[in-house]
Amino acid sequence: MIHSLMVEGIGIQNWTYILVGVTFALYISIAICSRAGSTEDFYVAGSGVSPLANGMATAADWMSAASFISMAGIISFAGYDGAVYLMGWTGGYVLLALLLAPYLRKFGKFTVPDFIGERYYSDIARFVGVLCALLVSFTYVAGQMRGVGLVFSRFLEVDIDTGVIIGMLIVLFYAVLGGMKGITYTQVAQYCVLIFAFMVPAIFISIQMTGNPVPQLGFGSQMADGSGMYLLDKLDGLSEDLGFAQYTNGSKSIIDVFAITLALMVGTAGLPHVIVRFFTVRRVRDARKSAGIALLLIVILYSTAPAVAVFARTNMIETVSKQSYASVPEWFKKWETTGLIVFNDKNNDGIINYVADASKNELQVDNDIMVLANPEIARLPDWIVALVAAGALAAALSTAAGLLLVISSSISHDLIKKIINPKISENGELIAARISAIVAVCVAGYFGINPPGFVAATVALAFGLAAASFFPAIVLGIFYKRMNKEGAIAGMVVGITLMMFYMIKYRLGWFDEVVPDKDEWWFGISPEGFGSVAMGVNFFVSVVISKFTSAPPTEVQEMVENIRIPLGSGPATDH
Amino acid sequence: MTKKAKAYWKENLRYLFMLLMIWFVVSFGAGILFKNILDEIKIGGFKLGFWFAQQGSMYVFVILIFVYVRLMNKLDRKYGYDS
Numbered sequence: 052m053i054h055s056l057m058v059e060g061i062g063i064q065n066w067t068y069i070l071v072g073v074t075f076a077l078y079i080s081i082a083i084c085s086r087a088g089s090t091e092d093f094y095v096a097g098s099g100v101s102p103l104a105n106g107m108a109t110a111a112d113w114m115s116a117a118s119f120i121s122m123a124g125i126i127s128f129a130g131y132d133g134a135v136y137l138m139g140w141t142g143g144y145v146l147l148a149l150l151l152a153p154y155l156r157k158f159g160k161f162t163v164p165d166f167i168g169e170r171y172y173s174d175i176a177r178f179v180g181v182l183c184a185l186l187v188s189f190t191y192v193a194g195q196m197r198g199v200g201l202v203f204s205r206f207l208e209v210d211i212d213t214g215v216i217i218g219m220l221i222v223l224f225y226a227v228l229g230g231m232k233g234i235t236y237t238q239v240a241q242y243c244v245l246i247f248a249f250m251v252p253a254i255f256i257s258i259q260m261t262g263n264p265v266p267q268l269g270f271g272s273q274m275a276d277g278s279g280m281y282l283l284d285k286l287d288g289l290s291e292d293l294g295f296a297q298y299t300n301g302s303k304s305i306i307d308v309f310a311i312t313l314a315l316m317v318g319t320a321g322l323p324h325v326i327v328r329f330f331t332v333r334r335v336r337d338a339r340k341s342a343g344i345a346l347l348l349i350v351i352l353y354s355t356a357p358a359v360a361v362f363a364r365t366n367m368i369e370t371v372s373k374q375s376y377a378s379v380p381e382w383f384k385k386w387e388t389t390g391l392i393v394f395n396d397k398n399n400d401g402i403i404n405y406v407a408d409a410s411k412n413e414l415q416v417d418n419d420i421m422v423l424a425n426p427e428i429a430r431l432p433d434w435i436v437a438l439v440a441a442g443a444l445a446a447a448l449s450t451a452a453g454l455l456l457v458i459s460s461s462i463s464h465d466l467i468k469k470i471i472n473p474k475i476s477e478n479g480e481l482i483a484a485r486i487s488a489i490v491a492v493c494v495a496g497y498f499g500i501n502p503p504g505f506v507a508a509t510v511a512l513a514f515g516l517a518a519a520s521f522f523p524a525i526v527l528g529i530f531y532k533r534m535n536k537e538g539a540i541a542g543m544v545v546g547i548t549l550m551m552f553y554m555i556k557y558r559l560g561w562f563d564e565v566v567p568d569k570d571e572w573w574f575g576i577s578p579e580g581f582g583s584v585a586m587g588v589n590f591f592v593s594v595v596i597s598k599f600t601s602a603p604p605t606e607v608q609e610m611v612e613n614i615r616i617p618l619g620s621g622p623a624t625d626h
Numbered sequence: 627m628t629k630k631a632k633a634y635w636k637e638n639l640r641y642l643f644m645l646l647m648i649w650f651v652v653s654f655g656a657g658i659l660f661k662n663i664l665d666e667i668k669i670g671g672f673k674l675g676f677w678f679a680q681q682g683s684m685y686v687f688v689i690l691i692f693v694y695v696r697l698m699n700k701l702d703r704k705y706g707y708d709s
Binding site: 126131133134137138141142144145148149150153267268270271272273281282283284299300305308309312313336339340342343346347350353354357612615616617618 | 627631634635638642645646649653654657658659661665669670671672673676677679680681683684685687688690691692694695698699702706707708
């Protein structure tokens, strides 16, 4: 009794300060313990990371603010269609493990443009690689900094800009000091924080709603209210009553679901900040194994998200639909002040009408609420609500740090060391790497504070860009010995240009007065799914052009033969 | 490329083909193209196609990578490529 009074006495706000403070102190002390002493430490953590630690770091690197905060919410509004993210963002790891990671580890260099530059024996190819890496990483990182700011503003009631600056300082501290080494071990800690923060509320709510402590089974179980009704049948019914599609049937076309899933899978496998993680382990077999561990750790969260989506959606409909506005619970009012829930009583009857028909619907609910407010909706204790804030910050910071490292190493290693000034000393390169990291954090912070309107739209499209540029160039570089520089460069340029064109025309609408209608999409494929088409075009252009131009030099062909054999993968080197 | 390296690569490609077939069938097959047909079957509260799309395919992905790890470690040993 006394204990519970004390706990209540602390309150959500203070619990958040405590949990966020403790986790931040942890990240900073890890960073101080793992400073980078050499460029090898800075770029690839000295290639001495164990498969387990690398798997955890990869999982944290991978799961961003979007995975943690937004994904379950998106699924809960999209129903079946949400599967594109679940399959897309996990299936890519199969491609990564089977087609890329072992060979790139054997190749043993520092960055993805490094591989492109050496394999295609050309600084132009390397430069195109750098541009693609920067484009993909910057679109992605701006969203992360924004996520950090949002979490701070909602839970600690500072304004978003202050939140972004606090986040910048923390990332700056450990990314600049520790490089890949510091980032890796902070990410291990961040994985633990974020997975704990995601699972605890999910398990509590699963028990509340279905009596089953395993959320993955819970959302396919009968309701705990004794009605004997399956939760999913109940939700299908509720959705139909309100005029939505059945939850377990989506509203996207099959071809679009197919295209988006493929684009996300291939994009995942082509993201430089994910690929580079496999340069940090000791041997080829460790690269394979750590891809498996990473995916297992990711799937723990990803298989829980659809369960959270179902719980949250059912809970939300039951709590607010057709209820009197005067009697809504406290959380509703609280989130209304943040603008994430908007109620507009169109027919002035004081009742919340939440329906599919836009002209009659009176309630707008932001995706992000489903995870952020879920513990409050389910009336879980304050410390769990605060835990979600710490988890969301861990997710956003770990991804931001990984991306910043890719940006800084692309500049210091690929641009400065390999193209502009090959004579730079090891120390000079390390300083250059740290300065580029600082600049990158400032640029990312600037976009976090002044988000261009298109950031939200383009983060999802970073996958399309990666799919359209890197994936074909790397896969062909490994599996097709005859692939030459002319083909690869042409493929990357055509692929990424086509993707950018489609994205600008059909998502941003800059070429027309208004964003063109769905009916005008090519083959009925949305901009999110178009990466699959652009990737196909890249493959086609690459192969055709290479057929008509001269074969790569013998030493490059020998290099390809060499990376196919796992034996003798030394530490990553510069030479 | 030595004969040994060629034989190793051929076996590797065969494994990749097999595993990627399964990868394709569970996700694009069961979860998307044949989702509606599989939805006729219900296991507990789950329609089967929906379950593959939002749960099953992810579990199979994890298993696939670990099977690949085992197969490749065995292959490396067979050809003396393990260090």
